[in-house]
Amino acid sequence: MLAGTIPQRTVARQSSNRYHTRRMNRFLCLTIAAALSLAAQPRAETNLLATLRRDHPRLLVKPGEFEQLKEAIAHDPQLQQWQAALRQKADKVLREPPSRYEIPDGKRLLATSRRVLTRVQLLAWMYRTEGGRPYAERAWHELETAAGFKDWNPSHFLDTAEMTHAFAIGYDWLYDVWTPAQRATLRNAIIEKGFKPGLAVYQRKSGWHTCHHNWNQVCNGGLTTGALAIGDEAPEPAGEILRHALASVPLAMAEYGPDGGWPEGPGYWHYATMYNVAMIATLESALGTDFRLAAIPGFSETGLFPIYMSGATGLSFNFADCGEGELRPSELFWLARKFQRPEYAAYQQRKATPSPLDILWHTTPTNHPTELPLDKLFRHVEVVSMRGAWNDPNTVFVGFKAGDNKANHSHLDLGSFVLDASGVRWVSDLGSDNYNLPGFFGKTRWDYYRLRAEGHNTLVLNPGKNPDQNPRAETRITRFESKPQRAFAIANLTAAYAPHAKLVQRGLALLDRRQVLVQDEILAEQPADLWWFMHTPADIALAPNGQTATLTMKKTSGKLIVQLLAPAEARFTVMDAKPLSSSPNPEGQAKNNKFRKLAVHLPSVTATRLAVAFTPCTDAALPTPPAVPPLSQW
Numbered sequence: 001m002l003a004g005t006i007p008q009r010t011v012a013r014q015s016s017n018r019y020h021t022r023r024m025n026r027f028l029c030l031t032i033a034a035a036l037s038l039a040a041q042p043r044a045e046t047n048l049l050a051t052l053r054r055d056h057p058r059l060l061v062k063p064g065e066f067e068q069l070k071e072a073i074a075h076d077p078q079l080q081q082w083q084a085a086l087r088q089k090a091d092k093v094l095r096e097p098p099s100r101y102e103i104p105d106g107k108r109l110l111a112t113s114r115r116v117l118t119r120v121q122l123l124a125w126m127y128r129t130e131g132g133r134p135y136a137e138r139a140w141h142e143l144e145t146a147a148g149f150k151d152w153n154p155s156h157f158l159d160t161a162e163m164t165h166a167f168a169i170g171y172d173w174l175y176d177v178w179t180p181a182q183r184a185t186l187r188n189a190i191i192e193k194g195f196k197p198g199l200a201v202y203q204r205k206s207g208w209h210t211c212h213h214n215w216n217q218v219c220n221g222g223l224t225t226g227a228l229a230i231g232d233e234a235p236e237p238a239g240e241i242l243r244h245a246l247a248s249v250p251l252a253m254a255e256y257g258p259d260g261g262w263p264e265g266p267g268y269w270h271y272a273t274m275y276n277v278a279m280i281a282t283l284e285s286a287l288g289t290d291f292r293l294a295a296i297p298g299f300s301e302t303g304l305f306p307i308y309m310s311g312a313t314g315l316s317f318n319f320a321d322c323g324e325g326e327l328r329p330s331e332l333f334w335l336a337r338k339f340q341r342p343e344y345a346a347y348q349q350r351k352a353t354p355s356p357l358d359i360l361w362h363t364t365p366t367n368h369p370t371e372l373p374l375d376k377l378f379r380h381v382e383v384v385s386m387r388g389a390w391n392d393p394n395t396v397f398v399g400f401k402a403g404d405n406k407a408n409h410s411h412l413d414l415g416s417f418v419l420d421a422s423g424v425r426w427v428s429d430l431g432s433d434n435y436n437l438p439g440f441f442g443k444t445r446w447d448y449y450r451l452r453a454e455g456h457n458t459l460v461l462n463p464g465k466n467p468d469q470n471p472r473a474e475t476r477i478t479r480f481e482s483k484p485q486r487a488f489a490i491a492n493l494t495a496a497y498a499p500h501a502k503l504v505q506r507g508l509a510l511l512d513r514r515q516v517l518v519q520d521e522i523l524a525e526q527p528a529d530l531w532w533f534m535h536t537p538a539d540i541a542l543a544p545n546g547q548t549a550t551l552t553m554k555k556t557s558g559k560l561i562v563q564l565l566a567p568a569e570a571r572f573t574v575m576d577a578k579p580l581s582s583s584p585n586p587e588g589q590a591k592n593n594k595f596r597k598l599a600v601h602l603p604s605v606t607a608t609r610l611a612v613a614f615t616p617c618t619d620a621a622l623p624t625p626p627a628v629p630p631l632s633q634w
Contacts, residue, residue: 048242049231051287056175057128058286059168059225060278060360066128069359073129079362082354083129090126093119094138098145105436109153110162116146117166124173125356136177143170144182147189154197157208158215161222164194165278168222168229187233190226195237198223202244209248213264213408214272216252220245221275228286246291249279256298261378263407266309267322270329273302277331281361294338303335303344308376308385309399310347311420312392317385317399319416321409321432324425328353333361342366375482375510377489382477384489388513394558396421396616398516400508402475402491411451412469414496415458415506419516421616422558426551427457428535430577433590446471447584449592454580459493459520460531461500463580469496478505479634485512490631500528507631516614517626523607532600532610534562535577540596546571548622549598558618562598563625565611575599 055063073079099115123139126132146152146163153159171178171186178186198219201207208215224245227238253276255263262269276299280290294300306327309317318324328351336345346365352358375386382402388395397420405412409432419427433440433450440448446467449455453468460468473495480489488509497504503523510516522530538551538560549572551560564570577592579585602608609630615623 046243047239048246049235049239049287051289052228052231053286053288054232057173059172059229059282060285060357062285070129072362073359078349079359082352082359085354086122086356086359087126087130090122090135093123094134098142100145101149103153107436108156109159110156112146113152113159113162113166116142117162117169120166120170121173121356124170127177128173136174139170139174140178140182143167143186143189147185147193149193151197152193154193154200157197157201157219160194160197161219161275163222164190164198164226165222165275167194168225172229187230190230191234191237194223194226195234195241199237199240199244202240202248209244210251211408212252212255214252214268214275216249217272217276217279220249221279224279225282228282231286245279246293249276249293250296252276253293253296253299255380256296256302258298258379260298260301260303260305261381261383262302262305263320263381263404264409265318265320265322266306266316266327267318267325268320268409269302269305269309270327270331274329274331277334281334300335300339300341303332303339303341303347304372304376305378306332307343307347307372308378309383311399311418311425312387312395312397313420313423313425314351314393315420315425317383317401317418318429318431319383319399319401319403319413320407320411321435323431324429326351330355330357330361333358333363336365337361337363343372373482374513375480375487377477377480382475382491384477384480384508386482386487386489386508386510388510393423394421396510396514396516398508398510400489400491402477402493404474405469405471405496406474411456412446412453412467412471412496413456413458414453414469414473414475415491415493415504416456417508417518418457419560419614421560421614422556422618424538424553424556424558426536426538426553426560426614426616428537428595429457430455430535430590430592430595434588437586437588444584444586447586448589449577449579449583449585450590452579452583453496454531454533454583455535455577455592457534459497459504459506459522460533460580461497461504461522461524461528463529463531464582465584468583470498473498481634486510488634490634500524505631507634509626509634511626514616515623515626517628518612518614519628519631520610521608521631522605522610524605527604527606530602530605530608530610531580532602532612534598534612535592535595536598537594538596540574540598542572542574546573548572549574558616561615561617561623563613563615563623564600565613565625565628566609567602570600570602570610573599573601 099112123135127135152163208219223241227241231238283290314326315324332344332348342365345363377384385399387397400417430450454460478492490507493504501524505521507519538553541550547564549562575597577595611628
């Protein structure tokens with residue numbers, strides 16, 4: 001135990017967990033109320049389709065916009081490169097057979113729906129921007145085949161929504177190509193396989209239409225594009241779809257408040273926001289109004305979230321059920337245009353894959369976009385990122401989170417962090433596991449290693465068979481400061497570990513923009529078995545004293561020195577990335593063989609301060625360790 005252990009007054013200064021819970025719940029209620037009041041809620045008798053354009057194409061594009069796009073492509077070398085890449089992809093699709101009805105996991109048609117959408121949008125884009133009858137004919141083969149499916153798998157409605165979106169784009173963008181019989185085939189498929197099961201959900205008391213996560217935006221967004229594609233030819237079902245969607249989507253959009261963060265992590269931010277943007281953009285292009293959806297608090301700021309959640313390596317801070325892959329969200333171009341945010345466009349300009357939407361929504365960033373602060377806290381989500389610089393792949397980046405273990409797709413990861421330096425990710429989040437594992441979204445979710453606290457870079461107290469954090473815990477970043485040479489965040493994690501401790505705090509500091517300090521302070525009424533974990537793909541070499549670890553990787557000449565600064569009696573150990581002997585170990589879960597974990601074990605703790613410093617370097621000399629003042633003195 002560190003001399004001068006944590007004073008009792010530190011506990012008294014912490015707001016109670018009940019207060020934090022009430023505060024967060026009150027904030028959410030106020031945000032939802034604001035979202036519902038800002039979004040113009042139409043009356044039931046209002047003809048929502050009264051201003052629907054009668055010409056096609058009208059989804060996502062204004063009259064004459066495809067002609068303008070052709071001109072833009074002809075005069076912009078970047079767009080020409082992107083168009084050439086799209087042409088190559090489309091020509092490949094010409095040689096491939098249509099998608100088949102396949103549910104390989106027994107639950108999801110989603111891969112097929114997404115393939116149909118990607119192909120139809122791409123082929124229709126090529127026809128509109130370059131002509132060529134084969135593109136339209138191949139799009140028809142794709143759509144005709146999917147129209148003949150027995151259903152679009154409404155039991156997993158994301159599949160239905162994405163297929164409806166695909167048919168809406170195909171119907172609208174190629175409207176003048178289709179014969180009356182072809183239009184009828186596509187229109188009937190949208191109504192029978194999209195609208196009817198969608199309207200059945202809207203009649204229920206609960207479902208994706210009442211949820212606050214990505215399902216809401218994807219399902220409402222997909223159905224809305226269908227409604228606006230055929231609204232003049234099927235006004236009754238289309239009008240009903242639109243009325244329900246406009247009442248439902250603000251519930252999910254409230255989660256963007258107050259500053260654009262997203263509780264499901266960056267990957268699901270992309271999925272939700274892509275459909276949210278498509279819904280609003282289609283409302284604007286087809287009806288001339290978005291019913292004030294874009295004015296919902298936090299939505300104009302949400303383009304910052306993927307930017308700040310991207311590390312120096314380009315990898316994401318992939319908390320929740322997200323992968324660490326680099327985000328390339330086309331919707332950033334739309335958000336940049338809509339809200340005059342050149343920094344959104346500057347990010348996507350460097351990242352674009354591309355897709356048709358990158359060209360459609362492209363806006364050239366200004367020469368000198370506003371220099372963003374290096375550090376940011378997203379409130380409500382309670383996630384922080386800090387970095388040494390922008391546009392330097394070798395700089396230090398850290399992502400750190402508190403938040404709500406009840407959030408959709410959440411893990412028991414309160415207090416976890418990731419770290420980039422020297423062009424690689426040294427401290428990793430393992431990501432999610434196979435969604436089809438037994439009970440993965442049910443009662444046994446917290447049995448799976450990758451979802452438990454022990455599978456993250458955080459603390460475990462008194463490990464056993466039960467969840468190793470409170471699955472209902474809500475925690476906050478209690479302090480956050482950002483200065484030129486120093487930034488830090490402190491999280492009160494007590495709610496995650498009750499009743500095993502009466503105070504758990506973690507602070508994470510970026511010092512001199514190059515050194516990271518992770519410091520924990522724990523108070524327990526009864527001696528607690530404490531574990532500290534950190535997962536890495538690197539090779540780990542421990543010094544003889546067990547208080548310094550050197551991390552190396554073949555893909556970089558740099559290394560990361562990890563120093564255990566307190567308590568004095570603590571030592572590092574190296575472990576496999578697998579459950580403790582006392583933990584659940586269900587069959588079928590990921591083996592994590594590419595990772596090891598650096599660990600600290602303190603078997604009987606009542607009060608301690610545990611501090612670890614991370615310093616990237618290239619020479620053999622040990623870095624000077626930072627001071628370790630109490631968190632109350634940070």
